[in-house]
Amino acid sequence: MKHAAPEHLLIGLTGGIGSGKSTVAALFEKLGARVIDTDELAHQLTQPGGAAIAVIRDVFGNAYIDNSGALNRSKMRELIFSHPAEKTRLEAILHPAIYKLAMQTAATNTSAPYTLLVVPLLFESSEYLDHLHRSLVVDCAEEIQLSRTMQRSNLSQADVQSIMAQQLSRAQRTSFAEDIIHNDTDIPNLITQITQLHHKYLAITGRSG
Numbered sequence: 001m002k003h004a005a006p007e008h009l010l011i012g013l014t015g016g017i018g019s020g021k022s023t024v025a026a027l028f029e030k031l032g033a034r035v036i037d038t039d040e041l042a043h044q045l046t047q048p049g050g051a052a053i054a055v056i057r058d059v060f061g062n063a064y065i066d067n068s069g070a071l072n073r074s075k076m077r078e079l080i081f082s083h084p085a086e087k088t089r090l091e092a093i094l095h096p097a098i099y100k101l102a103m104q105t106a107a108t109n110t111s112a113p114y115t116l117l118v119v120p121l122l123f124e125s126s127e128y129l130d131h132l133h134r135s136l137v138v139d140c141a142e143e144i145q146l147s148r149t150m151q152r153s154n155l156s157q158a159d160v161q162s163i164m165a166q167q168l169s170r171a172q173r174t175s176f177a178e179d180i181i182h183n184d185t186d187i188p189n190l191i192t193q194i195t196q197l198h199h200k201y202l203a204i205t206g207r208s209g
Contacts, residue, residue: 001132009114009205010106010131011179014122015138016170017163018145018152020183020190024138025118027191031198034112038119041101042094046071051101055093060086099127106131114201123168123176133204136197137177139170140184 013028015021025035045052048069057065064079066072080087106115119128122135129135142164149160174180179200181193 001129001135008110009133009201011114011116011201012122012128012132012135013116013118013138014120014135014173015140015183016142016145016167016173017120017160018147018149019138019140020148021118021120021138023187024181024183024190024194025116027194028116028198031194032112033198033201034110034115036102036105036115036117038098038102038117041098041105045094045097045101046073052093052097056090059089059093095125099125102128103131113205113207121167123173134178134201135176136179136181137173138181138183139174140182142170144184 013021013025015024022037025037029035044050046056050070053065053069053071056071060076060079064072064076076090080090102117102119106117116136117128117132119125122128145164146157146160149155149163150157153160155163168176179197181190181197183190
């Protein structure tokens with residue numbers, strides 16, 4: 001990560017599945033931060049007319065593109081579930097495209113005092129780290145990750161645990177982080193932590209607020 005005084009402060013935001021990354025990012029955005037979410041970029045790339053659609057069609061076939069011209073997500077999930085190696089082929093298409101779009105977006109001018117780049121696998125995807133000035137991890141107990149993810153999705157406990165097993169452990173993530181938000185309790189507590197970090201980031205940029 002960069003350590004010189006930043007022209008524009010770029011902070012990598014990450015956390016395990018169900019940790020509350022999107023909630024945290026939205027609260028930072030309300031305070032004036034610019035948020036670039038790589039999951040949203042992935043949706044842009046795989047929607048009708050998205051830059052990744054033609055390559056996905058070439059590699060996987062028309063069956064994996066729906067009638068609207070977007071990625072057929074349910075069919076792709078079925079393929080990856082039954083043939084895990086296909087996930088690597090899909091990632092080989094999407095990850096470089098997401099990274100390129102994220103860096104292009106981060107380089108555009110903004111009136112925001114700083115930018116949060118949300119990358120679920122930030123420390124597993126080292127190419128982002130060279131562009132960041134700081135890293136922020138949203139952390140919570142694994143049982144909370146599990147229950148939150150199961151509540152918001154149709155995934156079973158075994159499915160969620162399988163996803164968690166593919167990610168870094170809590171201890172690994174927090175050991176890499178320069179800033180940590182603990183999302184084990186309630187929204188008021190979360191807002192307090194985010195407000196404190198917001199002022200810290202403003203101070204780094206030489207702004208006040």
